[in-house]
Amino acid sequence: MSDPIRVLVVEDESIAADAHAEYVRRAEGFELAAVARTGAAALKLMAESARDHDMDGIGLMLLDMNLPDIHGLDVIHRVRGAGFSTGIIAVTAVRELPIVQRAVAAGVAQYLIKPFTFAAFNEKLRQFQLFHENMARQPSTINQSEVDKTLAALRSPGTANLPKGMSETTLAAVVDLLQRAPDAVSATEVMAQLGMSRVTARRYLEHLATDGSTTRTPRYGTPGRPEYEYRWSARKHQ
Incomplete structure (x- = not known):
């Protein structure tokens, strides 16, 4: 059995942070690494984890977009700019389509809108877990079929074979x-x-x-x- 994916919860509201942390504890194959209440704290924890566990210390970040110091989009850009390949799932109440589009363009694996049930939360984590496992099994170079299969794990229900003109x-x-x-x-x-x-x-x-x-x-x-x-x-x- 592979090691659990270590998760960093980034959420400034205490009730939501506690709930998301508990959801991570309930999700099979995942382990709560830490909870950060600000963007700066999240970036610091990422850096510390990289020093302690190489660059793979945090496997997944659950990121709120509305943080008190740094917007979630800026956190994503800084994480990627620092060279982290950590998976990021936006967990937020932000519904504005331009923000969603920019988050997807910046590299978030999933976008989960508050409020949600544990079942919806767990489904996003399960999809990421499948993607993570597929990536780990692949050789250093892969063909088109393997790329398609790996990326398919991140798709939400109904996105496979999406008709032309649908987003x-x-x-x-x-x-x-x-x-x-x-x-x-x-x-x-x-x-x-x-x-x-x-x-x-x-x-x-x-x-x-x-x-x-x-x-x-x-x-x-x-x-x-x-x-x-x-x-x-x-x-x-x-």
């Missing part, structure tokens, strides 16, 4: 909304909550229904043309 970032936002919704949602409701057109919302919802990530049922009793509602399929992702 993984937008799909992730729709998936997050569905996972958090207490009831089934319609394309109109997704449109209102995510600020996209109804046609776009329905296209993403239909993609997830075809993939099996959602169940689709007619919604009766609404005026005008018939409308479908979509519910996240927890059974598919157990």
